[in-house]
Amino acid sequence: MSDVDDEIREIKREIIESRALVIKTSNVISSLAADVKSVAKRQAGYERRFTWNSSAAYILFALLSFSGLWLAKNAAVGDIEGETARLESSVTQLQRELGEETQRSEARAHAEAQAAQFYRMIRERRREEVVEQYPTVRREQLSAAEAAFFRDTVDQFQEDLSVAAYQQGMDLVRTGRYAEAAEAFQESLRLREDGPHTPSVKLELARALRRLGQNARAKDLAAEVAEQTVDRELQDDALLLFAECGESMGEIDEARAALRTYIRRWPRGAFAVDVRRHLADLNRQVMRGEARPPIAVTPRED
Numbered sequence: 001m002s003d004v005d006d007e008i009r010e011i012k013r014e015i016i017e018s019r020a021l022v023i024k025t026s027n028v029i030s031s032l033a034a035d036v037k038s039v040a041k042r043q044a045g046y047e048r049r050f051t052w053n054s055s056a057a058y059i060l061f062a063l064l065s066f067s068g069l070w071l072a073k074n075a076a077v078g079d080i081e082g083e084t085a086r087l088e089s090s091v092t093q094l095q096r097e098l099g100e101e102t103q104r105s106e107a108r109a110h111a112e113a114q115a116a117q118f119y120r121m122i123r124e125r126r127r128e129e130v131v132e133q134y135p136t137v138r139r140e141q142l143s144a145a146e147a148a149f150f151r152d153t154v155d156q157f158q159e160d161l162s163v164a165a166y167q168q169g170m171d172l173v174r175t176g177r178y179a180e181a182a183e184a185f186q187e188s189l190r191l192r193e194d195g196p197h198t199p200s201v202k203l204e205l206a207r208a209l210r211r212l213g214q215n216a217r218a219k220d221l222a223a224e225v226a227e228q229t230v231d232r233e234l235q236d237d238a239l240l241l242f243a244e245c246g247e248s249m250g251e252i253d254e255a256r257a258a259l260r261t262y263i264r265r266w267p268r269g270a271f272a273v274d275v276r277r278h279l280a281d282l283n284r285q286v287m288r289g290e291a292r293p294p295i296a297v298t299p300r301e302d
Contacts, residue, residue, distance in 0.1 A: 104141070111140035118150065127157040131191070162192035166201050173208060182208040199231040203238055210245060219245035236266050240275070247282070256282050 118137045121130050134154045142150070169184030185205035192198065206221035222245060225238035243258035259279040266272060 107141045111142055114140050115142060115146050115150075122150075122153050127161050130154060130157050131161060158191045159195050162188045162195055162201075163197055165191060166197055166204070169201075169204060169208070173204065178208045178211040182212065196230060199225050199228050199234050199238075203234050203241070206238070206241055206245075210241065210248075215245040215248045219249070236262060236269055236271075239265075240271065252282060252286060256286070 114137050118130070118133060121133065131154060134150065137150065138147070165184050165188035169181040169188065172178075172181035172184060182205060185201050185208060188201045189198065189205070202221045203225045206218040206225070209215075209218040209221070219242055222238045222242035226235050226242055228235075239258050239262050243255040243262070246252070246258065247255040256279060259275050259282070262269065262275050263272060263279070269275075
């Protein structure tokens with residue numbers, strides 16, 4: 001009986017231990033289930049965060065890619081626009097240069113035609129036409145050689161025409177046509193104001209104007225001839241003419257000063273004796289207030 005009791009107690013003990021083990025196992029399973037749920041919740045949260053992070057990263061990557069592409073596109077467009085503007089500027093510059101070159105070519109062609117026509121007039125010795133047309137031809141686009149040749153030729157023609165007008169004026173003076181002679185002398189000066197014959201022209205013009213009663217203008221021209229140094233042989237005649245004009249205008253002091261200058265510079269001149277005599281008369285005229293006719297000097301034959 002004791003063995004049976006012992007077995008029963010042993011069985012009870014095992015049953016109790018089994019029950020306790022079952023309870024412990026149930027608790028462990030419950031705890032494990034709770035842990036699984038917790039892990040599942042954490043996994044679900046992680047998956048949601050991963051999904052959002054992935055979406056945000058994709059959107060950010062897309063934005064960065066779009067921004068990069070947009071910047072690259074703008075840079076490329078800017079380069080293209082800059083190159084286009086540069087090419088348009090180059091085209092405009094080339095068109096302007098082409099137009100200028102075309103104008104220069106046309107102007108040069110016109111200048112060559114004018115130069116050829118002008119050269120024909122020079123070869124034909126048409127002096128008046130050459131001198132008249134030169135201001136127009138000079139404005140053309142001539143070469144340096146053409147311009148120099150035309151300038152020298154026109155200068156020579158002007159001097160020839162000026163001398164011819166001077167000789168014509170002298171012929172008119174010999175026939176007493178002083179007004180026409182004065183016009184010829186003025187034309188000679190217009191054609192050439194700095195020629196070697198210019199002092200003679202001015203002196204003869206002054207004499208013609210004196211004959212025409214234009215003493216003031218004649219006096220000025222005589223003063224210019226008396227002061228010039230191109231042809232010193234004319235200075236004495238010019239000084240006497242200056243004195244004569246001044247005396248005719250009532251400028252006795254200037255006339256006396258001119259006569260004294262003549263005597264000082266040419267004491268043995270052809271008219272020195274007559275000049276001294278007339279100066280003495282003028283001095284007496286000033287002292288007495290008398291009026292005397294001016295000294296009469298025969299013009300020098302040129």
